[in-house]
Amino acid sequence: MVNFEQEVLMRSQEVPVVVDFWAPWCGPCQTLGPIIEELAKEAAGKWELVKVNSDEQQEVSAQYKIRSIPAVKMFYMGEVKAEFTGALPKHQIQQWLKEHLPDEFGDQLSVYVDMLFTEQHEKAVQNLEGFLELNPEHIEAQLWLAAATVGTHPERAEISLPESHQFHALSGYVKDIADLMKCNEKSGEKMQLYIANARQALKNYQYELLIQELISATLLDKNYCNELPRRAAVALFLMLGTQHEITKKYRRQFDMALY
Template sequence: MIDATIENFETEVIAASMTQPVLVDFWAPWCGPCKTIGPLLEKLETEYAGRFKLVKINSDDEQQLAAAFGIRSIPTCILLMNGQPVDGFMGAVPEGQLRQFLDKHVPPAGEQDEEVIEEEEAAPLDAEGQLEKLQHAVVTNPSDDDARAEYVKALLLAGRVADAKTAFAPVASKVAGVRVLDSLQLAIDMMEFAASQGDAAKAIAGFDAKIAAGKRDFEARFGRARVLAAQRRWTDAMDELLEILMRDKAWNEDAARKAYIAILDLIEPPKAKVAEGQIPAEDPTVATYRRRLSSVVLS
């Protein structure tokens, strides 16, 4: 059983559902029926021995995820397969009904091992394999700016900033006219700025002190957001940028808005994986934060 948050949702739910059914249990500490069905689900996960994965989401703490799934009452359970919701139910249903629900979707006992073997044979490339594939595409066709952008993006997500900067150099002159390239340049700038600050924890503490002294210290907020982004704390970084935008939408020639968009562009699903059906086209975090940006900018 895993507790999921908006930060690990992509890994623990979406990515995991590509290889096994994932049952998401939306609950809350104050919910009586949740205390009944929760232990039953945990018992069945153990009994089913890997035939499905149980993920629990505290709907009070993770209201964005609850809203993304349209949760109106709890407990609500949603089953995902291949990145998409396929079935669900509400309420503390009895154990027999839970088994019937699971047996409709999970692989029968005895077939799991065979499926694991098949999945291993057709498993998607790991992160290093994806990078090699993207690098090959760039080497094979250096003029393919889309492939180069995906390669640079993958390098940044892997923390290989110097390599990303080198790969980006051939298209740096096109930044002004191409949004994705502009976003990549801003992302590279964020990573380099963070590196120039030295120890990230100390840098953030310094920015926090400045913000505490003046809520409108946008330079401190902007610096804090860039360091957070370099730590892959994407939502924290965007939350900080939203604090600037709520107070001054056009601050520093739209620097906060542009940085926010750059983060969204960086973390949205890779086109290759979407095309191959490995992951859904719309990431819940990206969708939520695009809406939040629109609501602030248009208000």
């Protein structure tokens, strides 16, 4: 019998714990078991596996609403962070682990991201570039570097992610801003001026001027280049966050420009 409180909830305060709910009579459980056990060995302590016999521990199974098995749940800091049911193939479980395991570099990356839209922008870019030299496959860092340098390197925004990926939305925001540097749709002189000014502001990290030009372009022609000014402005607001001074100052003005 598994001491769930100690082996899962308490242990997950230190390291992610993946719980495999199974039963001896369950055919798919016999398929999944060896695969997930092998992955746990390969993890070498990055996460731990606990197998819970759902017949023997019905109270635990009921508490976590196990209605069919095999059922796999990832616990971290005492909470369920991710889950799946059924006997998935090894490569799908590996992808699930990759997407949901806590990021050991998350705190470090958050510091760099917080610096991006401040006067420390150039230092943040240098830090992100250094971070990616050590962690070249880190998707979130790739996306934030793309966001930070989209004015000079719009090609960095071409990161394709499935809709289910946790950073799919961020990828879309970066691409919307990158479109600002690539759209060549013909327009009147005023629109050309707004877009040119917006591009220059983006290259110079002048985000307040950038949003001003995007609002002006939205007022002039909402449909320009597949609603480019609107898409780029929304993406910028979302990346800046609701508490950034630019968002607070210009979001209402932008919303009014849409109607």
